[in-house]
Amino acid sequence: MTFNLIELERELQPFPATLGEEFRKSAERMRTDLREADLVSWAQQGVEIAKQTVRSWEAASEYFHASPEVAQQLSPVQLIDWGRCGTALCKESPTLAAAFFRASPGSLPKLAPQFIQSWANLGRTLYRGTWKSSVVAAKFFEVSGPLIQHMGYHQLEQFVVTVNIIASKSSELATECLVLAQDVFPKINEERPAFIQLTHAVAENNWRDVKGCFDSMHRVLANLPEKNRPRFLTLISLMAEAGTSNVAQLLNDSAVSLGKVDEASQSQILEMSETLLPISSEAVPALLDTSPGLLGKVSQQQLSAWFERGVSILKENREGGLAYFRVESATSEEVLENLSHAVELDRNKEVLRLYCQALAGASVEIGNTSELLAKKIGWVSEEHASTEGTTVYLPPVVHRYSSKPENFSMFKVLATHQVSHIEFDSFLFSFETPSAQFTDSRLDREQEALKRRADAPKLPSQKKVQPPVPVQPGREAAPAGDSGGECFPVRGSTRTARRVGQRQGDFQRWHDRRLVSGSVGPAGRGTAATGLQAIRRRRATVPTGVGARDDKDGPCRDSDA
Numbered sequence: 001m002t003f004n005l006i007e008l009e010r011e012l013q014p015f016p017a018t019l020g021e022e023f024r025k026s027a028e029r030m031r032t033d034l035r036e037a038d039l040v041s042w043a044q045q046g047v048e049i050a051k052q053t054v055r056s057w058e059a060a061s062e063y064f065h066a067s068p069e070v071a072q073q074l075s076p077v078q079l080i081d082w083g084r085c086g087t088a089l090c091k092e093s094p095t096l097a098a099a100f101f102r103a104s105p106g107s108l109p110k111l112a113p114q115f116i117q118s119w120a121n122l123g124r125t126l127y128r129g130t131w132k133s134s135v136v137a138a139k140f141f142e143v144s145g146p147l148i149q150h151m152g153y154h155q156l157e158q159f160v161v162t163v164n165i166i167a168s169k170s171s172e173l174a175t176e177c178l179v180l181a182q183d184v185f186p187k188i189n190e191e192r193p194a195f196i197q198l199t200h201a202v203a204e205n206n207w208r209d210v211k212g213c214f215d216s217m218h219r220v221l222a223n224l225p226e227k228n229r230p231r232f233l234t235l236i237s238l239m240a241e242a243g244t245s246n247v248a249q250l251l252n253d254s255a256v257s258l259g260k261v262d263e264a265s266q267s268q269i270l271e272m273s274e275t276l277l278p279i280s281s282e283a284v285p286a287l288l289d290t291s292p293g294l295l296g297k298v299s300q301q302q303l304s305a306w307f308e309r310g311v312s313i314l315k316e317n318r319e320g321g322l323a324y325f326r327v328e329s330a331t332s333e334e335v336l337e338n339l340s341h342a343v344e345l346d347r348n349k350e351v352l353r354l355y356c357q358a359l360a361g362a363s364v365e366i367g368n369t370s371e372l373l374a375k376k377i378g379w380v381s382e383e384h385a386s387t388e389g390t391t392v393y394l395p396p397v398v399h400r401y402s403s404k405p406e407n408f409s410m411f412k413v414l415a416t417h418q419v420s421h422i423e424f425d426s427f428l429f430s431f432e433t434p435s436a437q438f439t440d441s442r443l444d445r446e447q448e449a450l451k452r453r454a455d456a457p458k459l460p461s462q463k464k465v466q467p468p469v470p471v472q473p474g475r476e477a478a479p480a481g482d483s484g485g486e487c488f489p490v491r492g493s494t495r496t497a498r499r500v501g502q503r504q505g506d507f508q509r510w511h512d513r514r515l516v517s518g519s520v521g522p523a524g525r526g527t528a529a530t531g532l533q534a535i536r537r538r539r540a541t542v543p544t545g546v547g548a549r550d551d552k553d554g555p556c557r558d559s560d561a
Contacts, residue, residue, distance in 0.1 A: 008043045015050055015057040022064040029068040038076040042067065045083040049097070050088050060088045069105040078113050079365055084118040096127055104147035115153050119144065130207035132171035135205025136163070139178045146493050152187045158196050165203040166210055173211060180214040187221060194233035201240040202247050212248025219252050228266050232258070235284070242281040254288040268300055269553035272307050276325075280314055286325040294327070294336065297397070302339040309335050342399035342405040352415055354394050359419045365391040366415075392418045481550045 005027060012020050030039060046067075050060035065087055071079055082104065083437065090097035101121060111119060126137040140160070147156055159181065167174035177199075188195060195217070202209050236254070240247045258266050273284050287307075294303055313331065314321025323329040326335070345352075349366045356364040371393065392415055398407045398452045419427075434440060466520055 004040045005043055007453065008047050011047050012050060014032065016335060019050060019061050023063050024065045025069055026067050027208065030071055033071050034076055041080055042083065045080065045087065049087050049090050053094055056090050056093045056097070059086065059094045059101060062098045062101035066101045066104050068188050070108060073108050074113060081088045082116055085117055089124060091122060091125055092124060093134050095134045096123060096137050098212060099123070099141040103141040103144055107148060108468060110145060110148040111153065114539070125160065125164060132237065133167065136178070138169050139175050143178050143182050146182050147185060151192055155192060155196060158200070161201050162196065162200045166198070166207050175205060177214060180211065182202065184214055187268065188217070190226060191229035191233055192229040194425055195239065198233050198237035198240065205240055206245065206247060209246065209248040213251055216248055216252040219255040221377045223255045224266065225263050228270060231270050235277070238277060238282050239284060242277070244281055244285070254285070257292050257294045258290050261295050265292070265295055268303070279311065280318065280321065283314060283322055283325045283458050288368065290325065290327050297340045297342050297399070298314055298336065306335050307340060340399050340406055341402050341407060343404055344382060344397050345394055348408065348411065352394070352411060356415050356419045359416065360423045362422065367391045367393045368396050369393045370396065478484050
C-alpha cells in the first residue's frame, strides 16, 4: 500500500473498525485493475462519503465492498462517476446511498453506463425526507436489477412515475407494489406497456386498487392468449381513466369471463367493448360479463346483431341500454330469443310436462340432466336424456338444428322415448316374476346351456365351467353370476347364450341401483334401506359362473332396455 493510501486509511480510524477492513480488502483486490492515481481517487471518494454525516460511514462501507465488482464492469472514469452519484445520494440520506451501492453489482451489468446517473436520480425522486420514503427508495434500488433485466430502462422510468404517485398516498403500498413487480413483470412481454399504463391510470384515479391489479394479473395470464392481453389491458386502463370504480375486481372478473370463450370470440367481444366505451363506460363491464355466456346460445354474427340493437337503445335511453347489456330487460331477452335457434328447457318445461303426462297417463315431472348427474343415477351425461321412473330428465338446451321448431321436436323425441319406459313399466320388469303369457322353460334352457358348455372342447383361454346350481325346493334355479335374475329362452350358439346372460345382468344392476335410490315402483313399495336388504339376500345365494358379464361388452344403456 502506497503512502497516499496509508494516509487515507488513517483518516478512517475514527470510524468503526469494519470500515477500515473493507477499505484494505478492496484496495488490495483493485490494485491490479487501476493505476495508482485512479486508486487514490477511488479511495478519496470513499473517505469523503464517510465524513459527510454521523451514519454515512455505513454508506462508505457499502461503497468499498461493492467497488471490486463494479470496477470489473466500468472504466476508471466511470467508476469515479459512479462514486459521485452515491456521494450525492449520501447528502440526501446515508440509507439511500448505502442501498444504491449495495444494489450496484447486480444492476449495473443490465444497465448502460450512461444511465447510471439517471438511475440514481430515479431513486432520489422517491425520497421525500422521511424514513418511510427512504424505505421505498431503498426497495427500488433493491429490485432494480431484476426489473431492468425484463423491462428495459425506459419502461422502468414509466413504472417509477406510478410508484411515485402511490408513494405520495401510502409508502407501505408503494413498497408492496415494488415487491409484486418482481413477480409480475418477468411473466409478461408484449402486454407490459399496457399494464404499466393501467397501473398509472389506477394510481391517479383510485390508488388503493393498484395492488389488486397486480394480484389479478395471474387471472389475465391464465385466461387470455398473449395476442389479446395488450388490447384487454388497454381497454381496462381507458375505463379506469374514465372513472370506473373497483377496477381490480373488474380486471379479475372480466378475465375469467373472457376465458370461457375461444380467442376469436374474445377478439370480437373486445372490439365491441372498444366501440361501446366512448358511448358509455358503464355498459362495458356488463358487456364483458354477459357476452361470453350468450355465445353459448347465439353465433358470433347473431351476437353482433344483438349488440347493434343495444347500442341504439343506449344512445336513446341510458338506463334502458344498461339493462339491455345486462340482459335484465324484456327487450334484450326478446331479441336473443328471436336470434337464437336454441331451445331452452326452462322456457318449455311446463309444455313438455303436460306432453309427457298425456303420453304416460300418469303424473310425470320434468328435470334437468344436471340434476341427474348430481344424484349419480344412471349412465348418462348432461347432454343425454334419461329417466328413473318418475321424472324425465332432459338436456338444459338443444341447439342441434338450425331452427327452433326442429330443436323443439328434438325435445319431444327425447321425452317420448323416456316416457315409453314409464308407460310400458320397464322399471317394474323382473326375471323372478312368473310368465303371464308363455310357459316358463327357464330351468330346462339353463341346464341345456350348461350341458353344451360342459361337453364343448376346452380351449387354453377358456375359463373353468361351474357345475349347475342346485334347485331349491319350490324355487327354480337361477343362472350363476346374474344376481338372481331369470334368463331368456336361448336358441343357437353358446355366444348368444352368454350375451343374453350379460344383458340380464345389466337389467338387474339397473334394478339394484333403483332399489338403492329408493325410487323404484309405485309409492309404498319400499325404501332405500329395504332395497339394500333385498339385494344382499339375493346375492348371498347366487354363485358366480354362467351368465357372468363380460367386461368387454360394456354397461347396459337405455336403448338396451
